Amino acid sequence: METKKPSVSPNSIINPGEESVQVLSSKLPKPKLKELLKKYNIRLKKRLGQNLLLDDNINRIMVECANLTPDDYVIEVGAGLGSLTWHIVQYVGMLLAIEIDPSFIPCLQDRFGHLPNIRIFRGDILNHELEELVSEFLPNGKRYKMLSNLPYYITTPILFHFLESPIKFERIVVMVQHEVAQRMCATPDSKDYGVLSLAVQSLCNVDIVHFVPRTCFVPKPDVDSCIVRLRKIEPPIIDLAKRKKIINVIKVVFSHRRKTLKNALGNSPQLKIGVKLASEALRLSGIDPQLRPEKLSWDDFVRLTDNIERLKKETLKE
Numbered sequence: 001m002e003t004k005k006p007s008v009s010p011n012s013i014i015n016p017g018e019e020s021v022q023v024l025s026s027k028l029p030k031p032k033l034k035e036l037l038k039k040y041n042i043r044l045k046k047r048l049g050q051n052l053l054l055d056d057n058i059n060r061i062m063v064e065c066a067n068l069t070p071d072d073y074v075i076e077v078g079a080g081l082g083s084l085t086w087h088i089v090q091y092v093g094m095l096l097a098i099e100i101d102p103s104f105i106p107c108l109q110d111r112f113g114h115l116p117n118i119r120i121f122r123g124d125i126l127n128h129e130l131e132e133l134v135s136e137f138l139p140n141g142k143r144y145k146m147l148s149n150l151p152y153y154i155t156t157p158i159l160f161h162f163l164e165s166p167i168k169f170e171r172i173v174v175m176v177q178h179e180v181a182q183r184m185c186a187t188p189d190s191k192d193y194g195v196l197s198l199a200v201q202s203l204c205n206v207d208i209v210h211f212v213p214r215t216c217f218v219p220k221p222d223v224d225s226c227i228v229r230l231r232k233i234e235p236p237i238i239d240l241a242k243r244k245k246i247i248n249v250i251k252v253v254f255s256h257r258r259k260t261l262k263n264a265l266g267n268s269p270q271l272k273i274g275v276k277l278a279s280e281a282l283r284l285s286g287i288d289p290q291l292r293p294e295k296l297s298w299d300d301f302v303r304l305t306d307n308i309e310r311l312k313k314e315t316l317k318e
Contacts, residue, residue, distance in 0.1 A: 028086060029111070036081045040107045044219065051217040053083060053149065058175070058212055058227070063087045065209050065229045066147055066173045073141030075133070075169075077125050077148035077158060080104055082111045088147060089118050096137045100124050126157055130165040144168060149175045152221070156180075156196065163203050163230070164240070172204070172230040181208050181226035193294050195254050199247055202238065202298060204230040238302070246305045253293040261296075262289035265308075273308060277315065281307040 033052055036042070044052065053059070062084060068074065068091035079085050079097035081104060089095050095118045097108060105122050112118045119137045134144070146162050146169050155176050162169050176184075179192075184200045185208055186192035200206055212225040238246070252271055256264040261282060266275030273281075282289045285303040287296065296304075 028090070030086060033081050033083060036107055040103065042081075042103050042107070045101065046219075051219060051221055052081075053217055055212075055216045056083060058210070058216060059084045059087045061210050062147055062173050062175065062227055063091065065227065066145055066171055068092050068145070069143075071142040072145050073134075073138040073143065075130075075138070075144070075146045075162075077146065078151060079108055079120070080149075082108050084147060084149060085112060085118075089115060093117060094138050094141065095119070096121060096133065098123065098125055098133075126154070126161060130162065130167050134167050143170050145170055146172045147174070152177045152180075152223070160199070163200070168232060168234075170232050170234075172232075173209075173227065174230075175212060175225050175227050178211070178224040178226050181228050184228060188297050189295055194257075195247070195251055198250050198298055198301065200230070202243055202246075203236070204232055206230045242305075245309065246301050249305045249308065250293075250301055253296075257293060259292075260290045261287065261293060264293070271308070273312060277308070277311050281311055284311075 033054075037044075037052070066072075066074075066088075068088065070091070070093045072092045073094045073096075074088055074092045075096045075098065076085060076088060077098050079099045080101075082097070085095070085097050085108070089112060097112070097118060098121050099105060099108060100123065102122055105120065108120050113120065121133070121137065134141070138144070144167055148158070150158055155174075159172075159174065159176075162172055180196070182192045183194060183196045184206050186194070186197040207229055208226050209229050210227040212227065214221050214224050216225075248270065249265075252268045253259075253261055253264045256268075259267075262275060262279050265271060265273065265278035265281070271278075279289055281304060284307045285300065287300055287304060
C-alpha cells in the first residue's frame with residue numbers, strides 16, 4: 001500500500017494533487033455566509049458539529065484535490081449553506097447534496113435548485129444505503145466521488161459508510177479533525193498508528209493535503225482540522241470477507257495495546273483461541289510474541305489472521 005507519514009505545518013499545502021483543476025469564474029451568485037444565516041434565520045447547532053468556514057480558499061483546495069470533471073457524479077455530505085457546493089457544482093456531471101438539518105434546505109434550494117446537475121436531499125446519510133441513493137439520484141455515473149466537511153462527532157462512521165460501500169468511490173476528499181487525519185495516515189511504530197490507520201490504508205492510498213487551523217471557523221472549535229484525500233486502491237488488495245476477519249484481529253490486539261501480542265490474542269473473549277494457539281500462530285507468522293501491536297504492518301496481520309484461521313480449523317477436526 002502507498003502510505004505517507006504526514007508532516008503538517010499550518011497554512012501549508014502538502015502534496016496538493018497530481019491532477020489539480022483550474023477553478024473558473026462563475027456566474028453563480030456567491031452571497032456572504034453570515035448574510036445567509038441571517039436571511040434564513042439559521043442558528044448553528046453544536047450537537048450537529050456545525051461551524052462556519054470563513055476561508056473559502058479551503059473549499060477551492062478540496063475541489064482541486066478531488067480533480068473533478070464532467071464525468072464525475074459526486075455526493076456531498078453536510079452541504080450546509082452551500083459554500084463547498086458552490087465550487088463542486090461548476091465541474092461535475094451530477095451532484096447529490098445531502099443535508100441532515102432541515103433549516104438549511106430552503107437556502108440550498110434557493111441557491112442551487114434551478115441548476116440541472118444537482119439534487120438536494122434532506123436526511124441522515126447513515127440511515128440510507130448508498131446503492132439506493134446512487135440508483136435514485138446518480139444513476140449511470142461513469143465515476144463516483146465524495147466530498148465533505150465531516151462533522152467531528154461522526155467522522156469515522158460516515159467515512160466507512162463510503163469506503164466499505166459496494167459503490168466504488170474512486171476518490172474521497174474530506175475535512176476531518178487534525179488528530180483523526182494523523183491516525184488515518186500513520187505508519188507502524190508511531191504513536192498514532194492503530195485500527196483506523198490499518199482499516200483505512202487497507203482500502204485506500206491516503207494523504208494529508210492541507211492543514212486548516214481552528215481560527216478558520218466560527219464558532220471556533222477546540223481543535224484544528226486537515227483536508228485528507230483518499231484514493232481507492234484498484235484492484236482491491238483483499239476481498240471484503242477476508243478483510244473483515246483481519247480487522248477483527250487488529251481490533252482485538254489494539255484494544256489491549258499495552259499487552260504483548262501473545263496475551264492479547266490468547267486471552268481474547270472474541271477470538272477464543274487460547275494462549276497456546278495464539279503462540280503457535282505467531283510463530284508460524286514469524287512474529288515475536290512479545291511485541292506490541294503497533295510494531296506490526298498490514299502484511300503481518302494478514303499472515304497472522306491466516307494462521308489463526310488455519311489452526312482453528314485444524315483444532316476443530318481433532
